[in-house]
Amino acid sequence: MGNTPQTHIVPMNSSPTSVLLLPTLDHLKRVDANGGGCMVFDSSHLRKQARIPSQFIWPRNDRLSAIDELEAPIIDLQGFLHGDETSTLDAAKLVASACTRHGFFQVTNHGVDTSLVREAFACLDEFFLLPLNEKLRARRKPGSMWGYAGAHTDRFSSNLPWKETLSFGFDDAGDKAVVADYMKSQLGNEFEQMGLIYQKYCEAMRKLSAAIVDLLAISMGVDPSYFRDFFDESSSIMRCNYYPSCQEPELALGTGPHTDPTSLTILQQDQVGGLEVFTDGQWKMISPVRDALVINIGDTFMALSNGMYKSCLHRAVVNSHRERRSLAFFLCPRSDKMVRPPVELCKTDRQYPNFTWAQLLQFTQQHYRADVRTLQAFTQWLGSNPIC
Numbered sequence: 149m150g151n152t153p154q155t156h157i158v159p160m161n162s163s164p165t166s167v168l169l170l171p172t173l174d175h176l177k178r179v180d181a182n183g184g185g186c187m188v189f190d191s192s193h194l195r196k197q198a199r200i201p202s203q204f205i206w207p208r209n210d211r212l213s214a215i216d217e218l219e220a221p222i223i224d225l226q227g228f229l230h231g232d233e234t235s236t237l238d239a240a241k242l243v244a245s246a247c248t249r250h251g252f253f254q255v256t257n258h259g260v261d262t263s264l265v266r267e268a269f270a271c272l273d274e275f276f277l278l279p280l281n282e283k284l285r286a287r288r289k290p291g292s293m294w295g296y297a298g299a300h301t302d303r304f305s306s307n308l309p310w311k312e313t314l315s316f317g318f319d320d321a322g323d324k325a326v327v328a329d330y331m332k333s334q335l336g337n338e339f340e341q342m343g344l345i346y347q348k349y350c351e352a353m354r355k356l357s358a359a360i361v362d363l364l365a366i367s368m369g370v371d372p373s374y375f376r377d378f379f380d381e382s383s384s385i386m387r388c389n390y391y392p393s394c395q396e397p398e399l400a401l402g403t404g405p406h407t408d409p410t411s412l413t414i415l416q417q418d419q420v421g422g423l424e425v426f427t428d429g430q431w432k433m434i435s436p437v438r439d440a441l442v443i444n445i446g447d448t449f450m451a452l453s454n455g456m457y458k459s460c461l462h463r464a465v466v467n468s469h470r471e472r473r474s475l476a477f478f479l480c481p482r483s484d485k486m487v488r489p490p491v492e493l494c495k496t497d498r499q500y501p502n503f504t505w506a507q508l509l510q511f512t513q514q515h516y517r518a519d520v521r522t523l524q525a526f527t528q529w530l531g532s533n534p535i536c
């Protein structure tokens with residue numbers, strides 16, 4: 149039998165840690181109501197120390213090494229995107245087999261311009277290489293999903309991820325320049341160009357996500373119009389991940405074990421490697437494939453598929469010699485959309501109750517740190533917080 153990762157069923161500790169990792173930046177020190185300092189993650193400072201702080205050391209079970217590669221198909225989308233029937237059926241079969249087992253697959257010839265991906269990575273480098281006090285101008289505000297965060301110290305006080313993130317929203321129906329405006333408002337006019345590139349990147353991801361949702365529908369024998377309606381006016385989240393190298397990578401994690409509460413994730417990882425998936429009782433690697441995007445099913449889609457397609461535990465490990473970067477686009481429905489499987493998938497008992505994306509988001513932001521049990525815990529929570 150394989151090892152089971154430890155689940156974090158404890159309610160989320162949403163209070164920031166009182167440990168200040170960067171005592172030299174006194175002007176950044178924010179004293180909270182209890183008199184504690186708010187921690188700032190400065191990897192250039194931390195990397196000079198022999199040991200990593202204890203807040204970054206994960207439980208042994210979460211750190212067990214991956215040995216094998218995940219069996220995840222690499223699906224060429226060219227034929228499907230050009231309406232070729234045979235290619236579509238072949239692609240749909242591969243998708244069905246991957247998603248019923250673990251929910252991960254990779255796609256090539258996906259239509260996203262490689263120069264746009266290069267530009268998005270160049271912007272990521274430009275942003276994360278800024279001095280810390282400049283990045284902190286875009287610091288995530290309490291209760292917001294958007295902004296810059298170092299090691300999620302604003303939300304958690306232990307099992308901290310060894311990474312920095314920059315997150316922002318992207319709406320189908322909203323203001324066309326939402327990303328550029330956000331960058332400009334947080335960081336100044338000189339960041340408008342970066343915002344325009346991320347805006348274009350999000351538009352490309354949204355277009356691809358629509359195609360993949362169609363392919364998921366075909367693979368499940370569901371009328372594609374059901375999911376198209378469900379994701380109409382979607383409101384997605386984009387996250388840039390920057391994982392500095394770490395002097396004790398065997399003790400730390402870049403992203404801890406979690407499932408994505410969102411619907412569908414499109415991940416562009418660089419060539420360093422570090423993404424791992426827990427399946428069949430073991431952690432398995434998803435090594436980078438040049439110009440391929442990693443797709444995975446999130447909790448919302450698992451509920452929408454009545455449990456047929458899996459949202460699987462994954463994590464990102466770090467290493468001691470090289471920083472790693474990834475760009476994650478999380479497709480989410482409009483917040484008030486009811487998550488209810490189509491009739492074709494309700495021939496067996498319903499696995500999850502109806503809920504709105506807003507409710508699941510509230511649960512994972514305010515009450516629960518996402519893990520392998522998110523949907524079960526959410527279902528219990530819904531019992532005492534029913535939809536009005």
Ligand SMILES: O=C(O)CCC(=O)C(=O)O
Pocket residue numbers: 387389403408415417422423462463464473474476
């Ligand atoms: O960077 C990666 O490979 C994974 C990132 C991830 O899981 C996340 O951002 O939720």
